[in-house]
Amino acid sequence: MKAVTASAPAKLNLVLQVGRLEDGYHPLYSIFEALNMRETVRVTPCAGPSHVHTTVQLGPGSKRIEEAINALEPQQNLAVKAGERLLQEAQKRMQQARCAHNQGPRSIGDDGAAALPPGLEFEVLKRVPMAGGMAGGSADAAAALVAVNELLGLKLTMQQLLEIGAELGADVPACLMGGTSLGLRYGDQMTKLGHGQTHHWVMVLVRNGLSTPAVFKTFDTHQRGREKLPTSLRTQDRYKALGPATDLKHLLTNDLQASALEMRPDLARIMTRINHTDALAALVSGSGPTIAVLARDGEHAQQLAQTISEFADVEDCLCTHGPVVGARVETLAGPAATEKPRTDVTATEKSRTDAPATKESQTDPAATEKPCTDAPGPQEPQMLTLARTEE
Numbered sequence: 337m338k339a340v341t342a343s344a345p346a347k348l349n350l351v352l353q354v355g356r357l358e359d360g361y362h363p364l365y366s367i368f369e370a371l372n373m374r375e376t377v378r379v380t381p382c383a384g385p386s387h388v389h390t391t392v393q394l395g396p397g398s399k400r401i402e403e404a405i406n407a408l409e410p411q412q413n414l415a416v417k418a419g420e421r422l423l424q425e426a427q428k429r430m431q432q433a434r435c436a437h438n439q440g441p442r443s444i445g446d447d448g449a450a451a452l453p454p455g456l457e458f459e460v461l462k463r464v465p466m467a468g469g470m471a472g473g474s475a476d477a478a479a480a481l482v483a484v485n486e487l488l489g490l491k492l493t494m495q496q497l498l499e500i501g502a503e504l505g506a507d508v509p510a511c512l513m514g515g516t517s518l519g520l521r522y523g524d525q526m527t528k529l530g531h532g533q534t535h536h537w538v539m540v541l542v543r544n545g546l547s548t549p550a551v552f553k554t555f556d557t558h559q560r561g562r563e564k565l566p567t568s569l570r571t572q573d574r575y576k577a578l579g580p581a582t583d584l585k586h587l588l589t590n591d592l593q594a595s596a597l598e599m600r601p602d603l604a605r606i607m608t609r610i611n612h613t614d615a616l617a618a619l620v621s622g623s624g625p626t627i628a629v630l631a632r633d634g635e636h637a638q639q640l641a642q643t644i645s646e647f648a649d650v651e652d653c654l655c656t657h658g659p660v661v662g663a664r665v666e667t668l669a670g671p672a673a674t675e676k677p678r679t680d681v682t683a684t685e686k687s688r689t690d691a692p693a694t695k696e697s698q699t700d701p702a703a704t705e706k707p708c709t710d711a712p713g714p715q716e717p718q719m720l721t722l723a724r725t726e727e
């Protein structure tokens with residue numbers, strides 16, 4: 337059994353409308369755009385229990401984030417959770433095959449060529465900030481699902497992966513699907529919106545993360561939940577989400593923004609200063625604290641990144657764009673993700689004098705961005721109703 341490497345994108349909620357708390361979760365009406373900031377996960381079978389090592393490529397904060405992620409118990413890491421979930425699925429299938437064939441094949445493959453490994457080794461190359469509101473952990477889970485599906489020859493469809501992904505975290509389906517997508521209910525009822533124009537963003541990073549449950553809690557304290565949410569895509573939203581930046585700027589909405597800004601006065605100050613630049617628009621990304629700034633084009637994004645990176649409390653600015661393809665296999669036996677040279681330095685780092693803001697945010701050579709028209713892998717259904725069923 338060979339190593340498999342897969343990648344998955346970060347997300348930005350172009351629209352995030354939030355309803356009132358129901359059974360521990362808030363219903364949503366959200367339009368996601370997959371960003372060209374990709375997490376890469378390399379999976380190898382191993383003889384012992386599953387384990388994970390993460391390398392972070394994020395400029396100034398990398399070492400700190402690396403330590404925090406590597407300090408997590410393997411079973412708490414979303415990449416491991418996702419991979420183990422599929423390993424269990426493979427074990428279940430093998431058991432069923434054994435019963436059906438009375439001590440039949442030892443593997444999940446029809447030929448019984450290889451036994452299942454006891455565990456999996458994950459090497460994660462992280463380029464999405466931790467607890468930044470861009471679904472970095474969910475992207476790790478999405479990449480791990482696609483990689484382990486391939487490694488174990490499970491042949492699960494996109495629909496099946498989306499169902500499993502939704503059980504792991506609310507943002508995992510968006511990272512699997514990529515492109516521009518609508519998420520209803522808990523973000524688990526997904527529809528792909530088709531092919532949109534490219535949008536250029538500056539992702540403004542600050543030093544400390546924000547906990548998603550904590551932001552939802554503040555939101556509830558102020559009873560900010562909408563009584564009613566749209567139950568299907570609003571036509572005007574589709575055009576704005578897929579259209580040029582000049583139309584998109586009129587769509588951007590985040591119901592969690594007020595709560596995130598309230599919890600973090602530093603963000604509120606940065607937002608005020610951004611509003612005095614010539615950016616088309618700015619909003620908090622998901623539950624924050626990252627702020628997404630919409631630019632006219634790539635050059636404008638670089639200029640904005642240069643300006644904003646000088647603001648107080650801004651740790652770094654990353655230029656990126658979307659929409660891009662969802663989770664996909666990159667190579668069947670490529671070099672370890674962590675062995676790849678950092679050819680993708682991107683950040684406008686305040687502390688770095690030799691790195692002008694002229695490069696795009698990450699593009700792993702193995703994960704080179706392509707327009708989302710070439711979305712590979714399992715077939716994408718148009719409308720998907722996923723695991724979290726109504727009680």
Ligand SMILES: C[C@](O)(CO)[C@H](O)COP(=O)(O)OP(=O)(O)OC[C@H]1O[C@@H](n2ccc(N)nc2=O)[C@H](O)[C@@H]1O
Binds near residue numbers: 352474507
């Ligand atoms: C805010 C968003 O990023 C918008 O895309 C997502 O809804 C959050 O996605 P996520 O981080 O993958 O969230 P999960 O890991 O599933 O949930 C973390 C916690 O956030 C809260 N949560 C999450 C999603 C949701 N629709 N309502 C919630 O109240 C719950 O307390 C939950 O226990």
Ligand SMILES: Nc1ncnc2c1ncn2[C@@H]1O[C@H](COP(=O)(O)OP(=O)(O)OP(=O)(O)O)[C@@H](O)[C@H]1O
Binds near residue numbers: 413465466477548
């Ligand atoms: N592979 C992982 N990468 C990052 N965090 C992880 C991972 N696995 C588990 N976690 C836990 O999940 C928490 C949130 O991580 P993540 O980086 O996905 O936040 P986020 O980007 O704000 O998420 P979202 O936008 O989906 O709300 C972390 O604080 C960490 O404890």
